[in-house]
Amino acid sequence: xxxxxxxxxxxxLKRPSICCLTAGAxxxxxxxxxxxxxxxxxxxxxxxxxLWRARQGSPxxxxxxxxxxxxxxxxxxxxxxxxxxxxxxxxxxxVACLVLYLSLYIAAASFLSVRLAKSRSGFLILFSCFWxxxxxxxxxxxxxxxxxxxxxxxxxLPYLSQVASIFGSYGVSFxxxxxxxxxxxxxxxxxxxxxxxxxxxxxxxxxHAQSDVVAPAESVHVLAVQPSISQNDKIDRTxxxxxxxxxxxxxEFGKAHHGKTLVVWPxxxxxxxxxxxxxxxxxxxxxxxxxxxxxxxGTDRVDSNGRIxxxxxxxGKDGEVPxxxxxxxxxxxxxxxxxxxxxxxxxxxTPGALNFSRGTSSRTLSIDGLEKFxxxxxxxxxxPGEVVDDRGSKWILNITNDAWFGxxxxxxxxxxxxxxxxxxxxxAVVRVxxxxxxxxxxxxxxxVNRLGTNEIGILEADMPMPYRNTFFAxxxxxxxxxxxxxxxxxxxxxxxxxxxxxxx
Numbered sequence: 289x290x291x292x293x294x295x296x297x298x299x300x301l302k303r304p305s306i307c308c309l310t311a312g313a314x315x316x317x318x319x320x321x322x323x324x325x326x327x328x329x330x331x332x333x334x335x336x337x338x339l340w341r342a343r344q345g346s347p348x349x350x351x352x353x354x355x356x357x358x359x360x361x362x363x364x365x366x367x368x369x370x371x372x373x374x375x376x377x378x379x380x381x382x383v384a385c386l387v388l389y390l391s392l393y394i395a396a397a398s399f400l401s402v403r404l405a406k407s408r409s410g411f412l413i414l415f416s417c418f419w420x421x422x423x424x425x426x427x428x429x430x431x432x433x434x435x436x437x438x439x440x441x442x443x444x445l446p447y448l449s450q451v452a453s454i455f456g457s458y459g460v461s462f463x464x465x466x467x468x469x470x471x472x473x474x475x476x477x478x479x480x481x482x483x484x485x486x487x488x489x490x491x492x493x494x495x496h497a498q499s500d501v502v503a504p505a506e507s508v509h510v511l512a513v514q515p516s517i518s519q520n521d522k523i524d525r526t527x528x529x530x531x532x533x534x535x536x537x538x539x540e541f542g543k544a545h546h547g548k549t550l551v552v553w554p555x556x557x558x559x560x561x562x563x564x565x566x567x568x569x570x571x572x573x574x575x576x577x578x579x580x581x582x583x584x585x586g587t588d589r590v591d592s593n594g595r596i597x598x599x600x601x602x603x604g605k606d607g608e609v610p611x612x613x614x615x616x617x618x619x620x621x622x623x624x625x626x627x628x629x630x631x632x633x634x635x636x637x638t639p640g641a642l643n644f645s646r647g648t649s650s651r652t653l654s655i656d657g658l659e660k661f662x663x664x665x666x667x668x669x670x671x672p673g674e675v676v677d678d679r680g681s682k683w684i685l686n687i688t689n690d691a692w693f694g695x696x697x698x699x700x701x702x703x704x705x706x707x708x709x710x711x712x713x714x715x716a717v718v719r720v721x722x723x724x725x726x727x728x729x730x731x732x733x734x735x736v737n738r739l740g741t742n743e744i745g746i747l748e749a750d751m752p753m754p755y756r757n758t759f760f761a762x763x764x765x766x767x768x769x770x771x772x773x774x775x776x777x778x779x780x781x782x783x784x785x786x787x788x789x790x791x792x
Contacts, residue, residue, distance in 0.1 A: 304338045304342050304345065304350055305349070305350065305353055307334055307338055308334070308335055308338055308350045308351075308353040308354040308357070309353040309354070309356060309357045310334075310357060311330070311331045311332075311334035311335055311354055311357065312331070312335070312353065312354035312355060312356060312357025312358035312359075312361070313357035313358070313360070313361045314327050314328075314330070314331040314357075314361075315327075315328065315331060315357070315358045315361055315362055315436075316361030316362055318331070318441045319362045319436050319440070319441060319697060319701055320697050320700075321697055321700045323441065323443070323444055325441040325442065325443075325444050325445055328438070328441055328464070328468065329468055329471070332465065332468045332469070333468065333471075333472050335350070335351070335354045335398070336412070336415065336468075336469055336472055337472065338350050339351070339398055339401070339402050339411075339415070340402070340408060340411055347398045347399045347401075347402035347403070348395045348396070348398065348399040349395070350398060351391075351394045351395035351396070351397060351398025351399060352391050352392065352394070352395035352398075353391075354391075354394055354398070355387075355390060355391025355392070355393070355394035355395060356387055356388065356391045358391070358394065359386070359387040359390045359391055359436075360383075360384075360387045362436050362697070362701070363383065363386065363387060363390075363435065363436070364383065364696075365693050365694075365696030365697055365698040366379075366382075366383050366386065366693075366698070367379035367380060367382075367383050368692060368693045368694050368696055368698070369519075369622070369692040369693060370382065372519045372520055372523060372692060382621075386433075390426055390433065393422035393423070393425055393426045394419070394422060396418075396422060397415065397418035397419045397421070397422040398415070398418075400414070400418050401414040401415035401417075401418045404780060404783075405779075405783065406783045406786065406787055407783060407786065408473060408475070408476075409473075409475065409476055410779045410782065410783050412466075412469035412470060412472070412473070412476060413466070413469070413775060413779050414776065414779055415465065415469060416462055416465040416466040416469055416772075417462070417772040417773075417775050417776050417779075418776075419438070419461065419462070419465045420458050420459075420461050420462040420465070420768065420772050421769075421772060423437050423438065423458055423461055424458050424765065424769065427458075427671065427672070430620070431617070431618070431620055432617075432671065433620075434457075434670055434671060434672065435670060435701070435705070436701060437457050437458065437460075437461050437672075437705075438460075438461040438464055438465060439452070439457045439458070439459070439460025439461035439462075439463075439464055439708070440457065440460075440701070440704050440705060440708060441464070442460055442464065443704045443707055443708075443733075446491060446495060446732070446733070446734070447487075447488040447491030447492055447495070448460065448463070448464065448484075448487055448488060448491060449491065449707075449708070449711060449733060450490060450491035450494040450495060450711060450732065450733075451463060451487050451490055451491065452708050452711040452712050452733075452760065453494060453711050453712060453714060453756075453758040453759065453760055454490075454758070454759045454760055454767065455760065455767055455768040455771070456672045456673060456712050456760045456764070456765055456767070456768055457672045457705075457708045457712065458672060458765060458768045458769075459767070459768040459771075460708070462768060462771075462772065463483065463487050466480075466483060467480050467483050467484045467487070468480075470483065494732065495732055498732075498756060500756045500757060501731070501754045501755070501756045502754065502755055502756060502757070503754060504659065504682060504751075504752040504753065504754060504755070505659060506548075506658055506659070507547075507548075507658075507659070507750040507751060507752065508547070508548040508549065508550050508655055508658050508659070508750070508751055509546060509547060509548065509549045509550070509748065509749075509750055510549075510550050510552060510685075510718055510748065510749050510750070510751050511539065511542065511543055511549065511550070511551045511552065511746050511747075511748055512552050512718055512719075512720040512726050512728075512746060512747040512748075512749075513535055513538045513539055513551065513552065513553050513554070513557075513720065513746050514538075514554070514720065514721060514722065514723070514724065514726040514739045514743065514744065514745055514746065514747070515531070515534045515535055515538060515554075515557075515722060515744060516691075516722065516723045516724065516741075516742050516743060516744045517531050517534065517691060517722055517723065518691055518723070519689075519691040519692050519723075522556070522559060522689075522691060522722070523559075525559075528559050531557075531559065532557075532558065532559075532568070535553050535557055535585075536572075536575065538744070538745070538746055539551050539553075539575075539583075539746075541575040541576065541577075541581075542576075542578070542581045543746070543748075547580060548580050548582075548655055548656065548658060549578075549580060549581050549582070550582045550583075550584060550602075550655060551581070551582070551583045551584070552583075552584045552585075552685065552687065552718070552720045553583070553584070553585040553586060553687075553720070554586055554687050554688060554689060554720045554721055554722040554726075555586035555598070555600075555665055555666050555687045555688050555689045555722065556586045556587065556588070556598070556689055556722075557585045557586050557587065557722070558572075558585050558586070558587040558588075559587075559588075569603070569607045569609075570607050572585075572603060572607060573603055573605070573606045573607015573608070574606070574607070576603060576604065576605050576606065576607070577605065578605065579604075579605055581605070582602055582603065582604055582610075582655055583602070583603045584600060584601070584602045584603075584653075584663075584685070584687075585600065585601060585603070586598075586599070586600045586665065586687050586689075587599060587600065587601060589601070589612065589614060595645040596642050596643075596644055596645060597614035597615065597644060597645055597647055598614070598615040598618070598623060598644050598665060598666075599612060599613060599614040599615060599647065599665075600612065600613050600663060600665060600687060602653060602655075611653050611654075612649065613647065613649055613650075613651050613653065613663045613665070614645075614646075614647025614648070614649055615644070615646075615647050615665040615666070615668060616646055616647045616648070616651070616668065617646075617667060617668040617671060617674065618644055618646055618667075619666075619667045622667075623643070623644040624643035624644055625643065650677050650678070651663045651664060651675075651677050652677045652678040652681055659681070659682040659683070659751070659752050660678055660680055660681040660682065661681050661682065661683045661684060661685050661751065661752070662675060662676050662677060662678070662681050662683075662684050662685070662715075663685050663686075663687070664684060664685070664686045664687075664709075665686075665687055665688070666686075666687070666688040666689060666690075669686045669688075669702075669705060669706050669709055670702070670705045672708070672709070672712060672764075672765060673712070673760070673764035673765050675709050675713065676713050676715070676761065679761065679762075681715070682715065682751075682752035682755050683715050683716050683717070683718070683751045683752040683753065683755065684709065684710070684713065684715050684716070684717040684718075685717070685718050685720070686706055686709075686717055686718070686719045686720070687719075687720045687721075688702065688719070688720070688721045688722070689721070689722045689723070690702060690721045690722060690723055690724065690725075690741075691722050691723035694741075695741050695742065699721070699723070699724055699725050699741055700725060700741075702725075703719065703725040703727060703735075706719050706727075706729060707729055707733035707734075707735065708733060710729045710730065710731055710732070710733045711731075711732060711733040711758075712758065712760045712761065713758065713760070713761050714731050714755055714756035714757055714758035714761055715731055715752070715755050716728070716729060716730050716731050716751065716752060716753035716754075716755060717729040718747075718749060718751060720747075721739075723741060723742065724739060724740050724741035724742060724743060725738055725739065725740055725741060726738065726739040726747055727739070727747070728747060728749045728753075730753055730754070731753065731754060731755050731756050736749075736753075737749070
């Protein structure tokens with residue numbers, strides 16, 4: 289065993305670039321549908337070893353290569369969306385540009401941690417801090433893209449993931465990196481074991497001794513409809529009526545509802561603006577024959593000024609529209625593209641020449657005074673701390689399409705991020721997808737019931753399920769940012785004192 293380790297060390301020092309690229313690519317197996325999250329241990333260990341032992345080289349380049357392997361292996365599926373709109377020639381160049389851009393954040397974290405650290409232990413702590421700051425930065429810069437945060441691999445390690453209720457998903461990433469980093473040296477491995485034990489102990493307590501879970505008051509029966517319509521069929525205008533009929537058939541309507549019932553269709557289930565098709569609105573409304581039955585559907589909305597929104601409407605009896613919501617966090621190049629790029633002839637991936645406009649309405653909805661819930665559309669759900677407007681709401685509803693990405697890793701990665709919003713906010717989530725994965729998630733992020741990709745059917749749940757009041761729900765990402773900045777200052781201070789002592 290010792291000889292194998294020595295051989296790997298030699299390879300890492302003689303071929304550091306290849307080792308970093310390969311180590312990053314191993315992340316593919318941590319974020320795929322049937323994941324092996326344990327593989328992140330050797331993956332990050334290789335990067336840490338190369339950065340420290342080869343610090344006279346270029347830590348920026350080593351971090352960049354690791355990032356290229358990391359993001360290329362986990363985000364390849366984005367290319368699938370280009371096939372549906374006749375942009376196949378652009379799919380791989382577009383993904384390559386995105387991968388290179390995201391890799392710059394890991395490169396910067398690697399460079400700063402190596403250049404500022406004077407000791408091995410200081411380097412390990414600084415790397416953990418800068419990794420999280422890099423994740424946070426890519427989640428907010430240029431509207432943000434916080435996809436596949438490292439902490440999400442703990443979806444299959446629930447005792448580790450529960451710390452998200454205090455520090456959020458960025459905090460989970462921090463503890464994962466810190467634990468792995470501390471385990472890589474003889475001097476610090478006991479500290480790594482101690483941190484891992486503390487985090488897992490909190491997770492065990494959260495899952496098995498929840499004294500703060502609140503029992504719900506009066507509930508609403510939710511029917512989540514998953515029609516599994518392919519993206520080619522969705523954008524085929526000749527099949528709009530057929531697609532609508534499929535949603536209606538699955539709904540049946542309200543499945544002999546009892547009490548307050550909410551039928552939920554996924555994002556863009558109605559593929560044309562209801563404002564321009566009163567006949568469709570009247571037809572759907574004619575199916576709602578009870579004051580206690582509602583339908584929430586994703587649909588494009590057009591306002592009086594001609595602006596188009598990716599929105600959702602909640603229809604009551606006879607097609608009345610009591611509440612609406614327009615998506616506020618749009619997907620760059622998917623739902624809008626900067627005007628100067630439009631002038632150059634580029635266009636967004638989704639059909640239509642017009643950019644979607646950013647919504648301004650509150651995402652908090654309610655049904656006749658029952659428990660309020662927050663509606664989040666598709667991509668919006670991946671942003672930690674940005675899914676709840678009203679702290680008085682008791683559950684979260686997420687509608688999405690996900691047919692763009694077929695049977696790739698994309699839908700499962702998307703679903704895992706939703707589980708972390710449940711842990712962070714302490715609220716159960718109903719996720720309704722066109723082509724999977726529709727599911728019901730409890731306040732600890734555990735999937736209670738689900739429909740997989742390409743499955744057709746409905747899920748039923750009484751909402752709200754038990755919920756809890758979390759530290760993260762109150763303080764958001766401020767806590768983990770304060771923690772890492774304090775640690776950086778402490779480490780830099782100790783490094784300076786050590787340097788003065790050595791020179792003195």
